[in-house]
Amino acid sequence: MICVVSRRWLKANALLTPTGLWLGIFLIAPLVVVVQFSFATRDTGVARAVLPWTTQAYLTALDPAFLPIFGRTLVYAVATTAACLLLGFPLAWFIARYGGRYRTLLLAAVLIPFWSSYLARIYAWKALLDGEGLVNTVLGWVGLDRDGGFLLTHGAVILGLTYGFLPFMVLPLYVACERFDFRLVEASYDLGHGRVSTFFRVVLPGVFTGVLAGSLLVLVPAAGDFVTPKLLGGVDQSTFGSVIDDQFRGGNNWPLGSAMAVLLLVLVVLVLLLRGRRGEDVL
Amino acid sequence: MNRRPWVLGLVVALVFLFLYAPIVWLALASFNSSRSLSKISGLSTQWYAELFDDTRVLASLQLTLQLALASALISTVIGTLAAFGLRRAFPGRGLWTVLLSLPLVVPEVVMGVAMLGFFVKLAGIPLGFGALLFAHVAFSLSFVVVVVRSRVSGMDVRMEEAAADLGASPFVAFRTVTLPLVAPAVVAGAAFAFLLSFDDVVISSYLTGVGSTTLPVFVYAQASKRGISPEIVALSTLMVAATALLLIIGVVIASWRARKAGATAQLV
Numbered sequence: 001m002i003c004v005v006s007r008r009w010l011k012a013n014a015l016l017t018p019t020g021l022w023l024g025i026f027l028i029a030p031l032v033v034v035v036q037f038s039f040a041t042r043d044t045g046v047a048r049a050v051l052p053w054t055t056q057a058y059l060t061a062l063d064p065a066f067l068p069i070f071g072r073t074l075v076y077a078v079a080t081t082a083a084c085l086l087l088g089f090p091l092a093w094f095i096a097r098y099g100g101r102y103r104t105l106l107l108a109a110v111l112i113p114f115w116s117s118y119l120a121r122i123y124a125w126k127a128l129l130d131g132e133g134l135v136n137t138v139l140g141w142v143g144l145d146r147d148g149g150f151l152l153t154h155g156a157v158i159l160g161l162t163y164g165f166l167p168f169m170v171l172p173l174y175v176a177c178e179r180f181d182f183r184l185v186e187a188s189y190d191l192g193h194g195r196v197s198t199f200f201r202v203v204l205p206g207v208f209t210g211v212l213a214g215s216l217l218v219l220v221p222a223a224g225d226f227v228t229p230k231l232l233g234g235v236d237q238s239t240f241g242s243v244i245d246d247q248f249r250g251g252n253n254w255p256l257g258s259a260m261a262v263l264l265l266v267l268v269v270l271v272l273l274l275r276g277r278r279g280e281d282v283l
Numbered sequence: 284m285n286r287r288p289w290v291l292g293l294v295v296a297l298v299f300l301f302l303y304a305p306i307v308w309l310a311l312a313s314f315n316s317s318r319s320l321s322k323i324s325g326l327s328t329q330w331y332a333e334l335f336d337d338t339r340v341l342a343s344l345q346l347t348l349q350l351a352l353a354s355a356l357i358s359t360v361i362g363t364l365a366a367f368g369l370r371r372a373f374p375g376r377g378l379w380t381v382l383l384s385l386p387l388v389v390p391e392v393v394m395g396v397a398m399l400g401f402f403v404k405l406a407g408i409p410l411g412f413g414a415l416l417f418a419h420v421a422f423s424l425s426f427v428v429v430v431v432r433s434r435v436s437g438m439d440v441r442m443e444e445a446a447a448d449l450g451a452s453p454f455v456a457f458r459t460v461t462l463p464l465v466a467p468a469v470v471a472g473a474a475f476a477f478l479l480s481f482d483d484v485v486i487s488s489y490l491t492g493v494g495s496t497t498l499p500v501f502v503y504a505q506a507s508k509r510g511i512s513p514e515i516v517a518l519s520t521l522m523v524a525a526t527a528l529l530l531i532i533g534v535v536i537a538s539w540r541a542r543k544a545g546a547t548a549q550l551v
Contacts, residue, residue: 008373015368016379018361019424023382026421030397031389033405048404087301090294098288108530109299113306115526116519118482119502123511124305127312127320134308166302175433216388224390227484227503241392248396248489258400261393268388272381 031265037258048254057259066243073240075154077223080161081169084218085211087162088169092210096177103178110170122160122231129156129232157233161222168221169214176210212275220268240264306523313517320511330513331521337514340498344518347481347498350412354419355477361420362427362476363469366435369428386425391485394422399489411492418490419480426479427472434468 038057040049095106113121128134131149139145150156184206188198204211226241238246240260247257316325334340365383369376386394398418402408408417442464446456484499491500502515 008371009375012368012371012373012376015364019365019368019428020379020382022361022417022424023386023421026398026401026417027386027394028382029405030394030401033401034393034397037400049400087298090291091298094291094295098292105530105534110302112523112527112530113302114482115478116306116309116523117499117502117515118484119499119506120309120511120516120519121305123320123506123516124309124312128305128308130321133321134304163301163305216384220388221390224392225485226392231506241390244392244396248399254400257396261396264390264393268385268390271388272384 034258038262057255061259079158080222081219083162084169092173157229160228160232165218168217172213173210176207180206310520313520330517334514343498343501351480354480358420358423358476359473366431386422395486395489411495414490423476423479426475430472431468
């Protein structure tokens with residue numbers, strides 16, 4: 001028995017080695033370097049980060065001046081995740097349950113828009129949300145239009161982020177819905193539960209791994225995104241991601257940027273720990 | 284349950300409207316006679332003509348395509364191997380899953396600055412095509428593994444065992460039984476990896492070198508100065524159209540093959 005297990009172990013690890021090496025060198029090593037940078041001293045020359053070790057970058061990163069930016073980022077990320085769940089669940093459920101032989105086609109239809117350039121899509125939203133754009137015009141017919149349109153608002157940023165991350169929510173949700181035994185819903189009705197009760201007691205626990213995996217794929221990446229807030233939100237919409245970007249882009253302050261990146265990594269680890277074992281078979 | 288599925292249907296229709304509104308708008312705007320994205324003033328194909336004349340756009344398109352193809356190829360091959368490695372339980376599988384989920388959840392900006400620091404300061408890898416390729420494979424791999432693994436873990440082991448019982452060597456069994464079964468997932472994984480690489484702005488923007496600007500980075504740099512150019516809108520429209528066409532061809536072939544297989548089964 002031991003022999004079988006160890007042969008299986010060897011085979012599995014052999015198959016995983018190329019991936020492990022690639023991720024070890026080009027992902028893990030860079031992340032370790034970021035941690036190292038975060039404890040270095042700022043250098044305004046080409047070296048950018050030098051000895052001696054210091055915790056100065058963290059003290060700066062945790063300065064109350066950054067608090068509004070952290071708060072805004074958190075609101076964007078949580079609102080985006082919630083919106084993706086709200087839009088993604090009906091979609092995934094519908095495709096899994098009523099899609100029939102068109103399931104693959106419908107799922108592909110969800111992904112097709114994402115074959116256009118990401119930037120072009122953002123600019124399309126920019127045009128649609130503009131004061132003279134289609135959205136404002138249509139809303140004008142029922143008197144709901146807004147002076148100057150919806151650009152440069154928090155809503156525009158959340159809408160853009162939701163649009164960008166929706167597929168990452170729909171795919172794991174779909175996998176979970178497809179595995180769900182739909183007869184359970186009828187059983188629940190037969191046993192006298194209403195719609196709401198059935199949803200919270202039968203459906204939600206049944207697809208929970210998908211909800212967890214989808215939220216994981218949306219929440220943290222959305223917290224790091226800075227291109228969407230920059231393009232749809234205007235100048236005063238700096239986020240966690242854009243602050244990190246600024247520190248590196250201009251060669252401005254690598255240790256500070258690294259410290260903030262490490263704070264985001266801590267969030268990643270926390271979320272992964274929270275996920276525990278339940279989300280593992282989906283992700 | 285079928286009491287009111289039309290409510291759900293309506294919601295789904297609205298979500299699809301949300302998904303397609305900007306795409307349809309882009310397609311319309313690509314035929315606009317003025318530069319504006321927000322107001323369509325007349326029809327013309329001038330942006331398509333300018334797209335095919337713009338050597339800078341075409342050069343970076345070529346580089347981006349090469350990069351995306353190379354990245355998709357590498358990540359599909361080693362990612363598929365990894366997906367098979369994760370097929371059966373073994374001590375340490377949990378750890379591998381955690382490692383593989385990192386690129387999915389670490390924000391792009393963090394990966395980008397980390398790779399920049401590592402390539403420039405520690406590894407001495409010059410920025411440009413090589414650095415871009417290393418990075419793109421690193422962030423696409425996990426998507427390939429997730430997609431292929433979902434198929435591999437749903438596969439019936441008895442199919443391969445039956446092939447072995449019937450005298451097939453492991454290689455023949457893999458080629459004739461296993462591979463055809465996972466092929467759709469491998470293709471889907473490759474398409475995913477291609478798309479991720481082709482459309483990446485953030486990570487690439489840290490790693491492009493002189494003369495190796497990818498198309499999204501080029502577009503981003505231009506767009507932040509004077510908005511997005513109509514040529515890029517035309518290119519995006521072409522990409523979506525090509526994808527939709529490929530998909531339709533794929534579906535037609537699949538249903539044609541299914542019908543043929545059905546007919547053969549009836550003959551037997």
